[in-house]
Amino acid sequence: MLSLISIHVPKTAGTNFTETLRLIYGKRIHFDYGTERDLTAARTCAPSILAKPEKFRKKFDVIHGHFHYPKYAEVFGDVPVLATLRHPVARVVSQYRHVALNGDRNNDRHRKIMDGEMDVVEFSKIRFIGNAQSEFLKDMPIERLAHAIIQEHFAETVEAFCEGVGFDPNHPKIQALVAKPINSREDRAWDTKAIPLDPAAYPLIEENCADDIILYNQALDRFVGK
Numbered sequence: 001m002l003s004l005i006s007i008h009v010p011k012t013a014g015t016n017f018t019e020t021l022r023l024i025y026g027k028r029i030h031f032d033y034g035t036e037r038d039l040t041a042a043r044t045c046a047p048s049i050l051a052k053p054e055k056f057r058k059k060f061d062v063i064h065g066h067f068h069y070p071k072y073a074e075v076f077g078d079v080p081v082l083a084t085l086r087h088p089v090a091r092v093v094s095q096y097r098h099v100a101l102n103g104d105r106n107n108d109r110h111r112k113i114m115d116g117e118m119d120v121v122e123f124s125k126i127r128f129i130g131n132a133q134s135e136f137l138k139d140m141p142i143e144r145l146a147h148a149i150i151q152e153h154f155a156e157t158v159e160a161f162c163e164g165v166g167f168d169p170n171h172p173k174i175q176a177l178v179a180k181p182i183n184s185r186e187d188r189a190w191d192t193k194a195i196p197l198d199p200a201a202y203p204l205i206e207e208n209c210a211d212d213i214i215l216y217n218q219a220l221d222r223f224v225g226k
Contacts, residue, residue, distance in 0.1 A: 002057040004147075004165070005072050005081045006064040008033075009136045011094040012084040013151040013182045018064065020158055020177055024167050025061045032065030037107075039128075043070045043138075050075060069140040080146035082161065085133055085219050087152060088209035089202050092129060096120040100194035119195040121204045130208035134215050142218040153224050154178060160223065 006021065008014030021029055049056050053075050063072060069081065086094075096113065103110030109126075112118040124130040137145070147161045155178035159169035168174070190196055206213065 002060055002063070002076060002079055004062045004064075005069075005076060005079050006062055007069060007081065007083045007136055008064060008066055009084055009086070009091070009133050010066060011091050011098065012086040012133075013149060013154055014084040016154070016177070016180065016182050017084055017149045017158065020162070020174065021062055021064055023171075023173055023177070024162070024165065028059070028061040030056075030060040030063045032063055032067045032071075034066070039068075042066070042068045045071055045075055068136050068138055070138055073139065081140060081144070082147035082149065083133070083137055083140075083145060084149045084151070085216060086150070088130070088133065088212035088216055089205045090151075091132065091212075092124045092205050092209065093120060093197060093202070095129065095132075096123050096194075097197065099123075100190075100192045101188060113194050114192060116193045116195050119201070120197055121201050121208070124205040124208040130205070131211040134211040137215065142215065142222060145219070145222075148219045148223045150219060150223060151182060153220075154182060156225075157223055 006017075008017070057076075063076075072079070099110050099113045103114045105111050105114065109118070109123075113123065128135050147157075147164060149157045149161065158174065158178050162169040162171075162174055
């Protein structure tokens with residue numbers, strides 16, 4: 001029976017967290033990926049689910065992926081919601097690095113980054129980049145969020161989630177998962193024409209992440225050290 005809607009904001013350790021979900025829920029996870037670049041798709045529930053929501057509830061325990069909260073808010077508004085979060089500046093920098101090294105040249109924004117025509121500060125000015133977490137959680141007040149996985153506090157928040165859903169946080173496989181390094185490209189050579197990252201510019205990025213900074217700090221207050 002559907003018991004969790006899990007929103008994986010890009011570049012927030014959501015891939016690592018997926019392993020936790022697989023351990024707890026097995027194959028009863030509906031993965032919803034590949035739609036975040038299309039705002040309509042990211043916020044519109046599939047007709048097949050809308051047509052038979054009760055059948056879907058019985059088939060899956062979790063919905064997990066790159067979608068926005070409004071996508072399932074109306075049809076599954078009673079289901080607890082989880083989000084993966086990260087400090088906004090670190091998230092933007094990670095996404096910029098990912099595009100610089102692995103971008104899609106068919107995407108104009110990616111091409112500009114890869115060819116050195118857009119730096120990370122300009123990238124952060126895009127609403128769905130600098131404030132991506134607020135957009136993924138649109139219309140979801142922080143006090144209604146049931147769980148959060150926060151990358152900077154990954155082990156603590158994963159263990160708290162396990163406790164919250166009745167799964168042993170000290171299970172050897174959970175402890176192995178939280179001990180694993182979170183995927184990073186920081187050690188990869190900058191083999192790209194993209195404008196290199198300059199930490200001196202990070203305060204400028206933060207100015208473009210105002211909503212996400214508020215959201216992140218609220219999440220820290222609610223889910224860390226409790």
